[in-house]
Amino acid sequence: MKHIRQKGILSLIIFIACLLATPVHAQEDVLQVGTDTNYVPFEFLDEETGEYVGFDIDLIDAIAEEVGFEYELKPMDFAGIVPALQTEQLDIAIAGISMDDEKEKTVDFSMPYYDAGTGVLVRSDDDDIQDLDDLAGKTVATKQGTASYEYVTNLDGVEDVVPFPNIDQAYMELLKGSADAVVFDSPSLEYYMNTNAEGKVRMLDELLEGQTFGIAFPKGSPLKIKVDEALTTLKEDGTFDELHEKWFGEAATEALEQSSSGLDWSFAIKALPLLLQGAKYTILITVLGLIFGLIIGVLFGFGRLAENKLIYGLSSIYVEVVRGTPIMIQALYIYFAIPMLLNFDINAVVAGVIAISINAGAYIAEIVRGGVEGVDKGQVEAGRSLGLTHMQTTYKIVWPQAFKRMIPPLGNQFIISLKDTSLLTMIGVGELTRQGTIIVASNFRSVEIYTVVGLMYLAMTLSISLILRQIEKRMDIK
Amino acid sequence: MIIEVKDVYKSFGDNEVLKGIQTSIAEKEVVSVIGPSGSGKSTFLRCLNALETIQSGDIIIDGTSLVAESTNINKLRSQVGMVFQQFNLFPHMSVLENITLAPTMVHHMDKNEAKELALDLLKKVGLADKADAYPDNLSGGQKQRVAIARSLATKPKIMLFDEPTSALDPELVGEVLEVIKDLAEEGMTMVVVTHEMNFAKDVSDRVLFFDEGVIMEEGDPAHIFTNPDHPRTKEFLSKVLNK
Numbered sequence: 001m002k003h004i005r006q007k008g009i010l011s012l013i014i015f016i017a018c019l020l021a022t023p024v025h026a027q028e029d030v031l032q033v034g035t036d037t038n039y040v041p042f043e044f045l046d047e048e049t050g051e052y053v054g055f056d057i058d059l060i061d062a063i064a065e066e067v068g069f070e071y072e073l074k075p076m077d078f079a080g081i082v083p084a085l086q087t088e089q090l091d092i093a094i095a096g097i098s099m100d101d102e103k104e105k106t107v108d109f110s111m112p113y114y115d116a117g118t119g120v121l122v123r124s125d126d127d128d129i130q131d132l133d134d135l136a137g138k139t140v141a142t143k144q145g146t147a148s149y150e151y152v153t154n155l156d157g158v159e160d161v162v163p164f165p166n167i168d169q170a171y172m173e174l175l176k177g178s179a180d181a182v183v184f185d186s187p188s189l190e191y192y193m194n195t196n197a198e199g200k201v202r203m204l205d206e207l208l209e210g211q212t213f214g215i216a217f218p219k220g221s222p223l224k225i226k227v228d229e230a231l232t233t234l235k236e237d238g239t240f241d242e243l244h245e246k247w248f249g250e251a252a253t254e255a256l257e258q259s260s261s262g263l264d265w266s267f268a269i270k271a272l273p274l275l276l277q278g279a280k281y282t283i284l285i286t287v288l289g290l291i292f293g294l295i296i297g298v299l300f301g302f303g304r305l306a307e308n309k310l311i312y313g314l315s316s317i318y319v320e321v322v323r324g325t326p327i328m329i330q331a332l333y334i335y336f337a338i339p340m341l342l343n344f345d346i347n348a349v350v351a352g353v354i355a356i357s358i359n360a361g362a363y364i365a366e367i368v369r370g371g372v373e374g375v376d377k378g379q380v381e382a383g384r385s386l387g388l389t390h391m392q393t394t395y396k397i398v399w400p401q402a403f404k405r406m407i408p409p410l411g412n413q414f415i416i417s418l419k420d421t422s423l424l425t426m427i428g429v430g431e432l433t434r435q436g437t438i439i440v441a442s443n444f445r446s447v448e449i450y451t452v453v454g455l456m457y458l459a460m461t462l463s464i465s466l467i468l469r470q471i472e473k474r475m476d477i478k
Numbered sequence: 479m480i481i482e483v484k485d486v487y488k489s490f491g492d493n494e495v496l497k498g499i500q501t502s503i504a505e506k507e508v509v510s511v512i513g514p515s516g517s518g519k520s521t522f523l524r525c526l527n528a529l530e531t532i533q534s535g536d537i538i539i540d541g542t543s544l545v546a547e548s549t550n551i552n553k554l555r556s557q558v559g560m561v562f563q564q565f566n567l568f569p570h571m572s573v574l575e576n577i578t579l580a581p582t583m584v585h586h587m588d589k590n591e592a593k594e595l596a597l598d599l600l601k602k603v604g605l606a607d608k609a610d611a612y613p614d615n616l617s618g619g620q621k622q623r624v625a626i627a628r629s630l631a632t633k634p635k636i637m638l639f640d641e642p643t644s645a646l647d648p649e650l651v652g653e654v655l656e657v658i659k660d661l662a663e664e665g666m667t668m669v670v671v672t673h674e675m676n677f678a679k680d681v682s683d684r685v686l687f688f689d690e691g692v693i694m695e696e697g698d699p700a701h702i703f704t705n706p707d708h709p710r711t712k713e714f715l716s717k718v719l720n721k
Contacts, residue, residue: 382566382625385527386580387556387632396579400570 031071031223033060034085034093036078037434038166038441040191041247042096043075045442047271055247056094059113060215062239066230067223075438076428077165079145080336082107085218087340092223096185098147098211109214110227113240117207118148119186121193123174124202129181131206133157141170141179147211152183168192168441175200183208187248196444267445268452275449278435279456285349285431286418286460289356293417296357297364304369315365322362328423331355335427352424352431360417367413371406372398404475411468415461422457432456480505480636480667481526486535488521495521497691499535505635506665510678510699513688514714519671522688523638526669527558540635556584559629563641565621567613567628573600574609577628584632592631599627603657619650623657630661637661639670675718679703687711 035043035056043054052075064071074090081097084090085107098116099109122129129135136157142148144163153161162179164170171192173179182189186207193201215231217224234240303315322330335351375398383393422433436453440446481503488496495518503509511519524530525537528544528551537544542554568576577596581587587595600606603623613621622642629637639658643651655677662668662681672678678685678699685702687695687710695708706712 376564376566378562378564378566379568381529382560382562382568384552385529385555385558385560386628387552387554387584388580389552392583396583397568401568404570 031091034090036095112212114213120204138180278432292357293360296361300365301368371402482538510682517688519688556632559634
């Protein structure tokens with residue numbers, strides 16, 4: 001009997017483990033294709049359709065048709081692409097990835113499909129910088145983790161290099177005068193100059209070193225040969241040139257309307273559906289994270305109150321470690337480091353919920369401990385001297401009073417956890433902040449979009465405050 | 479003897495608070511415990527219902543040892559009522575709920591029966607109209623009277639009072655002492671730690687004078703208050719009576 005029960009529990013554990021570890025590519029024949037979230041004109045979000053468009057997107061679609069595979073597009077932060085290939089969460093990545101020796105140690109590349117120069121963008125009204133030598137003593141902005149960043153840090157005489165997660169932030173830095181130049185792939189610079197910069201920037205004629213882009217695969221992937229064959233075919237039959245003309249030709253930039261100057265709230269209205277979709281994830285992750293966080297918090301809060309040294313010790317370690325490390329590191333650890341060590345895949349939203357649960361749990365544990373310890377000792381003594389048991393005293397006398405004391409700090413924690421979900425952008429969860437940055441990356445309307453994003457957070461946090469105030473009021477009547 | 483205290487020692491860490499306490503209290507006896515602060519009188523009282531555990535010696539309540547492992551301490555406590563200096567009413571419960579909690583939970587009394595009992599007790603302490611009030615809306619004197627009613631609800635054989643009027647405004651002391659006096663007249667066995675010397679003199683059958691962890695002197699109030707044997711008792715009384 002006991003044996004059978006143990007087997008039952010074991011298979012239950014295995015079942016849960018399988019659920020958690022369900023690979024992203026659940027369907028064997030659908031390939032996971034990683035791409036950057038914002039790298040105009042190679043890939044960027046069309047905020048009207050909510051779909052990704054760009055040269056890379058069209059190219060991989062043509063390749064897929066040529067080779068004959070189905071795929072699912074996975075837009076993610078550029079910095080996460082190579083790790084995701086290494087862990088085989090992705091089968092292919094096309095994201096304007098420059099081919100260099102360093103990357104070739106960890107991933108395989110197709111034949112090059114694009115030659116990009118590295119260009120220098122400066123403000124139109126800044127006559128100081130006319131050629132590369134003039135960069136000496138200047139502050140240069142670029143995108144982190146790129147070949148441009150590598151290059152410019154090795155350039156002699158540059159005063160300061162400021163790397164940003166997204167290139168649009170570097171453009172803003174240039175426009176507001178905090179940086180003197182942006183050094184980046186020339187197609188991206190040209191696209192920005194021609195579509196959104198309103199004549200405020202110019203590009204130096206001189207290009208820095210050239211670089212080539214390739215499609216990347218996990219080491220030893222059999223796909224490489226097939227994709228190379230398809231690329232050759234597409235180049236021969238003229239499809240490749242058509243796409244190139246579509247995204248980089250004269251017609252491409254002329255077709256794109258120059259955006260107007262000043263604030264234009266129509267961009268915010270257009271972005272609303274995508275932002276609301278992000279807000280939905282923010283709410284989902286916050287609610288689930290707080291439910292689990294409360295369970296964890298209550299358990300460990302009592303652990304912190306326990307007389308048992310081992311339980312107290314373990315609870316304290318948990319609380320101190322989680323409180324003592326940034327939630328961003330915790331999220332990266334849960335999403336990248338642990339799956340890599342233990343060799344399983346985890347969905348980014350699931351990882352986000354776990355990160356919020358564990359983080360909120362530690363703070364809630366302290367709130368629970370404080371709430372219980374804050375109840376006057378005389379209350380317990382009065383209960384016990386009436387003959388109530390320890391359990392009865394805890395349940396009838398301590399808990400109701402502790403709970404009331406816990407409501408205000410819990411409300412604080414709920415609001416903090418809600419805002420903490422914005423940090424999950426790092427692991428590619430499509431929550432509100434991430435949707436906002438992606439939209440800004442393609443339309444460069446940071447003021448309008450971030451205002452709406454901020455107001456949405458405010459609406460959510462105010463709702464939490466209102467609900468808690470109601471609960472408090474109701475408890476006060478008693 | 480309903481309470482027997484045999485050579486009790488109690489310390490908090492290195493601080494020895496009770497150093498060999500030996501006394502016994504008869505049924506229906508009213509005993510006042512006086513002495514300077516820090517003399518161990520409150521600790522002694524708290525030992526009588528095992529709120530403090532003693533290091534050595536024994537305390538026997540109505541034939542049951544507090545120290546014996548077989549003793550059901552919860553059951554025993556419901557026979558020993560305790561009234562605290564700070565009242566310790568449960569602020570999240572109404573007056574009625576405060577009083578019915580123990581009868582329903584410890585003695586599994588029927589709810590209606592417990593309510594009737596509570597209303598009777600409230601009448602007895604003069605607060606029949608406050609059944610539905612919450613402790614925060616009561617004066618200190620009213621709180622302490624509710625606390626007494628709450629203790630009486632378990633129908634204890636002994637009542638312990640730990641400086642029951644020390645936290646009260648002077649004009650509220652009388653109403654509480656009045657209730658305690660009534661209890662004494664009804665024949666309740668009581669141990670009262672108090673600073674109210676008049677109360678100790680008028681109401682109690684016997685006075686224990688505590689000093690530095692021992693019972694320095696004990697006897698009937700007339701003797702202790704008029705002609706104490708021990709110089710420490712004399713010193714203490716002259717201080718508190720000439721205030």
